[in-house]
Amino acid sequence: SQQGEEDPQALSIQEGENATMNCSYKTSINNLQWYRQNSGRGLVHLILIRSNEREKHSGRLRVTLDTSKKSSSLLITASRAADTASYFCATDKGYSTLTFGKGTMLLVSP
Amino acid sequence: GAGVSQSPSNKVTEKGKDVELRCDPISGHTALYWYRQSLGQGLEFLIYFQGNSAPDKSGLPSDRFSAERTGGSVSTLTIQRTQQEDSAVYLCASSARDTSNYGYTFGSGTRLTVV
Numbered sequence: 001s002q003q004g005e006e007d008p009q010a011l012s013i014q015e016g017e018n019a020t021m022n023c024s025y026k027t028s029i030n031n032l033q034w035y036r037q038n039s040g041r042g043l044v045h046l047i048l049i050r051s052n053e054r055e056k057h058s059g060r061l062r063v064t065l066d067t068s069k070k071s072s073s074l075l076i077t078a079s080r081a082a083d084t085a086s087y088f089c090a091t092d093k094g095y096s097t098l099t100f101g102k103g104t105m106l107l108v109s110p
Numbered sequence: 111g112a113g114v115s116q117s118p119s120n121k122v123t124e125k126g127k128d129v130e131l132r133c134d135p136i137s138g139h140t141a142l143y144w145y146r147q148s149l150g151q152g153l154e155f156l157i158y159f160q161g162n163s164a165p166d167k168s169g170l171p172s173d174r175f176s177a178e179r180t181g182g183s184v185s186t187l188t189i190q191r192t193q194q195e196d197s198a199v200y201l202c203a204s205s206a207r208d209t210s211n212y213g214y215t216f217g218s219g220t221r222l223t224v225v
Contacts (some may be wrong), residue, residue, distance in 0.1 A: 033213045042201060045213030102152035
């Protein structure tokens with residue numbers, strides 16, 4: 001069954017704007033990770049947040065985790081055309097295999 | 111190598127033929143994973159290898175699918191008697207043992223088209 005569900009399915013913004021993507025999941029997790037995928041090929045790991053963490057930053061990325069609501073958000077600030085990609089959340093329930101959502105397609109227009 | 115290498119990058123095969131997909135993980139990564147992604151969909155877990163332990167095959171969709179990992183390094187995913195629904199991008203990833211602190215490193219995938 002699908003563990004992570006991203007919302008929205010697609011997002012279109014202008015360069016310089018912020019992009020926010022959300023992820024909901026159903027069962028307890030050890031950590032939650034976000035990945036980016038360009039052109040339907042390999043995924044690139046962006047950031048990992050552990051279940052005892054509430055917020056994490058990496059460059060223009062900000063991730064929050066609310067374990068009481070079983071949800072996470074990924075904020076990309078000051079977006080660029082190069083940020084155009086699909087973004088996936090993945091949950092680690094401690095069994096060493098990640099469960100991925102269906103992703104959010106982000107389009108950043110110049 | 112520096113990254114996870116998959117070959118071939120693209121494969122077109124006729125329905126009913128067998129195919130082999132190869133994955134060469136990052137040196138020293140003990141864990142190796144196979145996922146597949148159908149058009150516009152998320153990633154579907156197929157199989158997981160960790161060191162010398164028995165693999166977790168719980169995601170393999172049918173007995174036409176099998177995988178092996180030789181010497182704890184290179185892995186081969188074999189699909190026998192391919193069907194059109196097998197068309198997808200097959201992604202391999204590897205990780206260090208401690209997945210609580212590190213994510214996966216993915217290869218660029220093999221795009222399989224069954225005609």
